[in-house]
Amino acid sequence: MMIILLFVLALIPYCGGSVAIAVSTTAKWSSASNSSKILAENNCTSQQESSSLTYLVDTTGSMSDDLQQLKLVNGWLLDRVHARFPCGVRQYTMVEFNDPTVGPVRVTDSKSMFGDFFNSLVASGGDDCPELAMGGLELALRRSPPNSFILVLTDASAKDNNNMTIVNNVRSLINTTKSQIFFLTTGLCSDLNDPQFLIYRELAKLSFGHVFQISLSDLGKAFNYLDFALSRPANSSVRLFSGEYSAGNHSDSFPVQSNFTSLIITTDGSIYSIRILGPGSVDVPLKNIVSEIWGSMYVVKYPGKGIWICYIYAGGPHSIRVAGFTASNISITTRCSECHANATCEETLGILQCSCKDGFIGDGFSCSDVDECAYSWSNNCSSGICKNTIGSYTCDCRPGYTKSPANTCVDINECSRPDLNNCHALAACINSIGSYSCVCPAGYFGNGFFCSVDECSAGMCGIGMDCIKSNVSFSCSDPCLYHTVLDEPWRSTTNTYLTRYNCDTDKVGWYRFVGAGGVRMPESCVPELSCDTHAPMWISGSHPLLSDGIVNRTACAHWSGNCCLWSTTVFIKACLGGYHVYKLNRTPVCHLTYCTDPSTVSDSPTCAADEVKKSINGTYQCQCKDEYKVSALSEIRPTLTCENQAVRATFQKCQLKTLNIDVQSINLKNSRCFLYKEDNTTNTISILSPLQMDRCGMQLIRNDTHVTYTNTLYLSMESGDLIIRNEELVVKLSCTYQLNMQVSLNTVLHPFVSSTNISIGGTGQFTAYMALYKDNGYLSVYEGAEVLLSSSSILYIGVFLDGVDLSQYAVVMGNCYATPSSNADDPMKYYIIQNSCPNRQDPSITVMENGASSKGRFSVQMFKFIGDHNLVYLYCQIHLCDLKSGSCAPVCSGIRSLSLGDSDYSLSVGPIKRQDHLISGTDVTRAPWILLLSALLLLANTLIV
Numbered sequence: 024m025m026i027i028l029l030f031v032l033a034l035i036p037y038c039g040g041s042v043a044i045a046v047s048t049t050a051k052w053s054s055a056s057n058s059s060k061i062l063a064e065n066n067c068t069s070q071q072e073s074s075s076l077t078y079l080v081d082t083t084g085s086m087s088d089d090l091q092q093l094k095l096v097n098g099w100l101l102d103r104v105h106a107r108f109p110c111g112v113r114q115y116t117m118v119e120f121n122d123p124t125v126g127p128v129r130v131t132d133s134k135s136m137f138g139d140f141f142n143s144l145v146a147s148g149g150d151d152c153p154e155l156a157m158g159g160l161e162l163a164l165r166r167s168p169p170n171s172f173i174l175v176l177t178d179a180s181a182k183d184n185n186n187m188t189i190v191n192n193v194r195s196l197i198n199t200t201k202s203q204i205f206f207l208t209t210g211l212c213s214d215l216n217d218p219q220f221l222i223y224r225e226l227a228k229l230s231f232g233h234v235f236q237i238s239l240s241d242l243g244k245a246f247n248y249l250d251f252a253l254s255r256p257a258n259s260s261v262r263l264f265s266g267e268y269s270a271g272n273h274s275d276s277f278p279v280q281s282n283f284t285s286l287i288i289t290t291d292g293s294i295y296s297i298r299i300l301g302p303g304s305v306d307v308p309l310k311n312i313v314s315e316i317w318g319s320m321y322v323v324k325y326p327g328k329g330i331w332i333c334y335i336y337a338g339g340p341h342s343i344r345v346a347g348f349t350a351s352n353i354s355i356t357t358r359c360s361e362c363h364a365n366a367t368c369e370e371t372l373g374i375l376q377c378s379c380k381d382g383f384i385g386d387g388f389s390c391s392d393v394d395e396c397a398y399s400w401s402n403n404c405s406s407g408i409c410k411n412t413i414g415s416y417t418c419d420c421r422p423g424y425t426k427s428p429a430n431t432c433v434d435i436n437e438c439s440r441p442d443l444n445n446c447h448a449l450a451a452c453i454n455s456i457g458s459y460s461c462v463c464p465a466g467y468f469g470n471g472f473f474c475s476v477d478e479c480s481a482g483m484c485g486i487g488m489d490c491i492k493s494n495v496s497f498s499c500s501d502p503c504l505y506h507t508v509l510d511e512p513w514r515s516t517t518n519t520y521l522t523r524y525n526c527d528t529d530k531v532g533w534y535r536f537v538g539a540g541g542v543r544m545p546e547s548c549v550p551e552l553s554c555d556t557h558a559p560m561w562i563s564g565s566h567p568l569l570s571d572g573i574v575n576r577t578a579c580a581h582w583s584g585n586c587c588l589w590s591t592t593v594f595i596k597a598c599l600g601g602y603h604v605y606k607l608n609r610t611p612v613c614h615l616t617y618c619t620d621p622s623t624v625s626d627s628p629t630c631a632a633d634e635v636k637k638s639i640n641g642t643y644q645c646q647c648k649d650e651y652k653v654s655a656l657s658e659i660r661p662t663l664t665c666e667n668q669a670v671r672a673t674f675q676k677c678q679l680k681t682l683n684i685d686v687q688s689i690n691l692k693n694s695r696c697f698l699y700k701e702d703n704t705t706n707t708i709s710i711l712s713p714l715q716m717d718r719c720g721m722q723l724i725r726n727d728t729h730v731t732y733t734n735t736l737y738l739s740m741e742s743g744d745l746i747i748r749n750e751e752l753v754v755k756l757s758c759t760y761q762l763n764m765q766v767s768l769n770t771v772l773h774p775f776v777s778s779t780n781i782s783i784g785g786t787g788q789f790t791a792y793m794a795l796y797k798d799n800g801y802l803s804v805y806e807g808a809e810v811l812l813s814s815s816s817i818l819y820i821g822v823f824l825d826g827v828d829l830s831q832y833a834v835v836m837g838n839c840y841a842t843p844s845s846n847a848d849d850p851m852k853y854y855i856i857q858n859s860c861p862n863r864q865d866p867s868i869t870v871m872e873n874g875a876s877s878k879g880r881f882s883v884q885m886f887k888f889i890g891d892h893n894l895v896y897l898y899c900q901i902h903l904c905d906l907k908s909g910s911c912a913p914v915c916s917g918i919r920s921l922s923l924g925d926s927d928y929s930l931s932v933g934p935i936k937r938q939d940h941l942i943s944g945t946d947v948t949r950a951p952w953i954l955l956l957s958a959l960l961l962l963a964n965t966l967i968v
């Protein structure tokens with residue numbers, strides 16, 4: 024079962040305020056002895072004060088994983104900060120809150136001691152949700168120096184949000200300390216409009232902080248903000264702009280009036296796109312530090328002075344903060360040669376400063392390689408094998424994965440193109456992460472790489488066919504072709520000399536009698552002691568004709584004066600060559616044998632259904648009936664049948680025979696693609712061409728209502744003569760189908776649909792499908808390898824079951840989310856439905872049906888992920904709910920988490936490509952982060968086949 028923890032982390036950078044704040048020298052937090060130790064250890068000539076760091080951690084029972092991860096991330100952060108800013112000092116504060124207590128508070132200025140604090144954190148108690156976040160926050164604010172970063176890590180909302188005494192104290196402390204508060208929430212107990220959660224947003228806004236709703240694995244990414252802000256002296260930044268919004272598009276402007284070395288833009292909430300214009304309405308390049316669905320961080324170096332504008336397009340409540348960083352007096356030099364070999368030397372406002380290049384960490388005078396592989400959040404290689412290199416890293420992809428443009432390993436959708444998989448033409452290809460599988464359609468057997476008709480398993484072979492073991496498997500075969508020959512002349516009824524006392528207790532299966540003894544069994548009682556045995560066996564009844572197929576007859580053994588003292592059943596079939604085959608059973612005892620009638624040695628031929636027997640020059644021959652007569656290859660007219668999974672072209676074998684063509688030698692170009700079916704009753708051979716675009720040359724033409732498949736068969740027929748004739752028969756086939764969901768599925772069209780097989784104890788297998796529809800009628804599905812949609816398009820997604828008693832089960836969509844890659848575990852996820860409820864941050868989401876029937880339906884407006892992502896993949900984790908055992912419809916009231924059933928299944932569709940249209944003249948390839956905000960003239964619903 025997959026419950027994806029919604030976790031967010033908040034972090035961020037900022038130091039100092041635009042209001043001059045004196046960092047009180049009375050803020051007593053560092054012991055003199057410790058400070059001088061730091062100076063000595065690092066060869067610092069003076070210590071430099073940086074902003075202080077405070078963690079307010081929820082230690083209730085549900086938090087133990089969070090605390091582990093926090094410790095790991097903190098270690099990473101402080102090592103980096105120390106490497107870059109070795110002479111920086113700050114207070115580290117750890118404040119705990121539980122239920123019903125807040126505290127204790129631990130304070131140190133030693134980073135190693137601070138690391139030790141984590142070891143004493145124990146998560147326990149407080150099983151309810153929400154928790155006492157406000158009381159804890161008041162304590163944290165009181166015990167932290169001004170201008171601190173206060174990180175609140177919790178998986179719950181605040182239950183003391185209505186204690187106005189506490190809340191007002193918190194507000195006032197924020198006002199006076201200018202500390203920034205970042206809420207890193209990995210869960211909620213209420214929905215996003217609940218005052219117990221909204222208080223977080225209010226306090227984040229008040230303190231120039233953020234609320235990040237992250238998953239635990241993203242905690243490290245969120246800390247990138249702190250990495251930036253703590254690696255510099257306090258008071259080296261200014262708050263430039265702060266905005267707090269609900270959903271939609273908006274633009275805001277703010278002035279930049281000083282010489283800043285950089286601007287840091289941070290956002291939280293469900294923002295689809297952001298665009299920043301500098302003075303003169305010029306697009307500025309944003310360096311992307313973090314770009315996640317819960318928040319982002321961009322850096323602009325050396326921002327120009329003037330009016331700046333930001334455009335934002337968002338799906339729910341979100342905020343943006345812009346801080347300007349002034350030059351700091353660290354890593355300053357008089358000579359660039361003092362910079363490390365792997366550092367750059369830059370002149371900033373007349374000052375030379377060394378800074379390590381990307382991929383290296385240090386103060387600019389000393390730079391060491393960053394091992395990006397050591398922490399999951401410092402590389403983009405979650406599905407690959409990360410290898411550190413000096414200054415960078417490589418990500419090798421495992422089999423089944425490929426490099427994406429973003430240099431990450433993403434699953435190859437082997438099902439998207441026929442050349443990527445080896446599935447048999449009739450098989451459905453099912454992509455999975457890192458691999459794929461092939462499944463033969465119902466009524467066929469095989470491993471998916473090869474499928475053939477499974478007549479045996481159906482228990483019934485066609486008329487004239489039998490289930491015969493060939494090689495390892497049983498398959499329906501024609502016994503006329505698959506049998507054992509018995510050529511012993513002693514079987515003749517005229518053989519009355521007992522020489523061998525033969526016995527047929529070993530004869531099981533299909534046999535054909537040949538040779539001088541006769542080719543058929545006698546149809547009347549045979550004298551005892553004939554056929555070289557004691558009790559000879561004969562057939563009671565007549566032999567079948569060709570049109571009779573397989574018949575059963577009683578075989579009798581004559582002994583003791585009784586013509587049928589023993590009996591057994593044999594099956595008999597008349598074959599095209601004028602002979603019969605017998606399915607013999609072991610004789611009941613010894614010594615009994617199956618006899619042959621010597622008068623049948625040469626018999627007139629038995630003709631096929633499309634043939635007539637004619638006497639030519641005194642001997643009988645089989646000839647095609649008049650309606651099937653042909654004299655040239657070009658006259659052959661196959662019959663066309665448009666079937667559910669294939670286009671069938673049926674040839675009369677007799678016609679081929681009159682042209683002296685051996686049926687077995689029909690060849691098709693690319694014949695591996697096609698399936699052959701012989702029918703000996705109608706004496707036909709059919710060639711099935713599967714309904715799959717681009718497979719075996721199948722072409723597809725579609726309009727709004729119908730889809731037409733066309734294909735061409737090239738039959739090259741070589742006669743068995745000495746003269747080699749190599750003619751080709753070209754047959755054009757075309758079948759038109761009505762286009763709707765059901766047809767698409769039946770024909771395995773590769774529509775924009777995914778499926779998964781589900782088995783429920785005792786009820787057999789059935790299948791769940793997910794499809795992207797074109798409109799709110801939920802009838803027509805997009806097809807092809809990719810769909811291109813405009814930003815104004817609405818995505819209509821349906822999930823439904825097939826093949827079960829639909830009155831019994833309901834589909835419950837637990838989590839449905841979008842990612843920018845085909846990796847369902849992509850850390851960048853945009854939730855549309857979470858814990859069975861719609862994401863209320865995005866008002867464009869409508870859930871029409873969930874848990875009410877065998878169908879689930881929802882719609883969401885097309886969006887784009889922040890960053891250089893143009894594709895959207897949709898995933899749904901579903902489970903089935905038994906309607907008879909109560910209501911299945913989820914109650915979306917805001918419970919902490921709704922656990923899904925035992926068996927969850929995942930479905931996916933995508934990619935959906937967003938069509939970006941820029942406002943004017945902006946080159947999207949130069950500025951890929953830009954997104955289009957306003958309504959545009961778009962080609963809606965363009966289908967790329």
Ligand SMILES: *[C@@H]1O[C@H](CO)[C@@H](O)[C@H](O)[C@H]1NC(C)=O
Pocket residue numbers: 064065066
């Ligand atoms: C401090 O300086 C001493 C002597 O110059 C040197 O050996 C030591 O490595 C330096 N320590 C650091 C942390 O740079």
Ligand SMILES: *[C@@H]1O[C@H](CO)[C@@H](O)[C@H](O)[C@H]1NC(C)=O
Pocket residue numbers: 158186187188189
């Ligand atoms: C608010 O919190 C304070 C401190 O915990 C407590 O003394 C006071 O009783 C609370 N007030 C209310 C109305 O719960």
Ligand SMILES: *[C@@H]1O[C@H](CO)[C@@H](O)[C@H](O)[C@H]1NC(C)=O
Pocket residue numbers: 194195198199
């Ligand atoms: C914040 O402090 C300023 C003075 O520094 C004061 O004017 C203002 O009213 C205070 N705001 C709040 C909400 O306490």
Ligand SMILES: *[C@@H]1O[C@H](CO)[C@@H](O)[C@H](O)[C@H]1NC(C)=O
Pocket residue numbers: 280281282372
């Ligand atoms: C900003 O920098 C320019 C030169 O780069 C300088 O002329 C100007 O005085 C500086 N302004 C401020 C406010 O420091």
Ligand SMILES: *[C@@H]1O[C@H](CO)[C@@H](O)[C@H](O)[C@H]1NC(C)=O
Pocket residue numbers: 364365390413414
């Ligand atoms: C600088 O980086 C390169 C790789 O980019 C590495 O080979 C070299 O050893 C590094 N130089 C130093 C002095 O670390």
